[in-house]
Amino acid sequence: MIVETEAYHESEPACHAYIGRTTRTAPLFGRAGTAYVYFSYGMHALLNVVCEREGVGAAVLIRALEPLDGVGLMRERRGLVRDEDLCSGPGKLTQALGIGLDLNRTDLFDGPIRLGPAIEPRGGRGRILVGTRIGITKAPDLPWRFCAAGSRHVSKPWPPGAREALRAA
DNA sequence: CATGGGATTGACT
DNA sequence: GTCAATCCCATGC
Numbered sequence: 001m002i003v004e005t006e007a008y009h010e011s012e013p014a015c016h017a018y019i020g021r022t023t024r025t026a027p028l029f030g031r032a033g034t035a036y037v038y039f040s041y042g043m044h045a046l047l048n049v050v051c052e053r054e055g056v057g058a059a060v061l062i063r064a065l066e067p068l069d070g071v072g073l074m075r076e077r078r079g080l081v082r083d084e085d086l087c088s089g090p091g092k093l094t095q096a097l098g099i100g101l102d103l104n105r106t107d108l109f110d111g112p113i114r115l116g117p118a119i120e121p122r123g124g125r126g127r128i129l130v131g132t133r134i135g136i137t138k139a140p141d142l143p144w145r146f147c148a149a150g151s152r153h154v155s156k157p158w159p160p161g162a163r164e165a166l167r168a169a
Numbered sequence: 170c171a172t173g174g175g176a177t178t179g180a181c182t
Numbered sequence: 183g184t185c186a187a188t189c190c191c192a193t194g195c
Contacts, residue, residue, distance in 0.1 A: 006176070008176075014176070015176090016176085019192075022191080022192070023191075023192090024190075024191055024192075038176085038190080038191095039175095039188095039189065039190050039191090040175060040176065040177060040189095040190090041174095041175060041177050041178080041187080041188070041189085042175090042177095042187065042188025042189040042190075043177075043178080043187065043188055043189075044177050044178070046176060046177085048176085061176055063176085089177070089178070090176070090177075091177050091178060092177090092178075101190090133176075134176075135175090135176055135177070136175095136176060137175090155177095
């Protein structure tokens with residue numbers, strides 16, 4: 001279950017698509033629902049969901065998951081860590097799920113990685129918090145980071161300034 | 170062709 | 183709190 005995401009859009013410099021269409025960024029301009037997987041810091045594959053209509057460079061970075069199944073396999077890939085550390089970061093979750101650069105540009109609804117419908121969190125209707133994005137130097141003030149309120153599986157704690165996000169239908 | 174930065178993590182002080 | 187690992191890819195000469 002996805003518990004933390006960040007949005008990126010060609011209109012702001014933190015987005016890879018800001019520089020325009022290149023070999024690397026081309027997938028960001030493709031069809032919504034395809035995967036954009038890129039390599040970061042020489043060691044981590046980071047998974048994004050391409051958004052917006054074709055020709056507009058935008059994506060959502062998947063930053064953290066709450067593991068619901070396959071925990072044993074995840075632990076094999078990640079080592080002996082606590083459940084809440086298995087997927088609590090964009091690099092951790094791709095390692096836990098075995099997602100590499102080879103899955104760049106694959107279809108997220110009809111490919112090796114499959115997104116499912118939204119899962120209602122335990123305890124009923126979940127709230128979503130919004131805050132600023134992590135680990136970037138450009139456009140650091142955009143409130144484009146979202147997380148499931150109260151989740152113990154997010155990548156970093158939420159500051160007191162985090163607000164509840166307006167929920168889309 | 171050489172250079173440099175990066176949507177991170179884990180180990181260590 | 184600091185810091186190194188490590189490689190893709192954009193940029194510039």
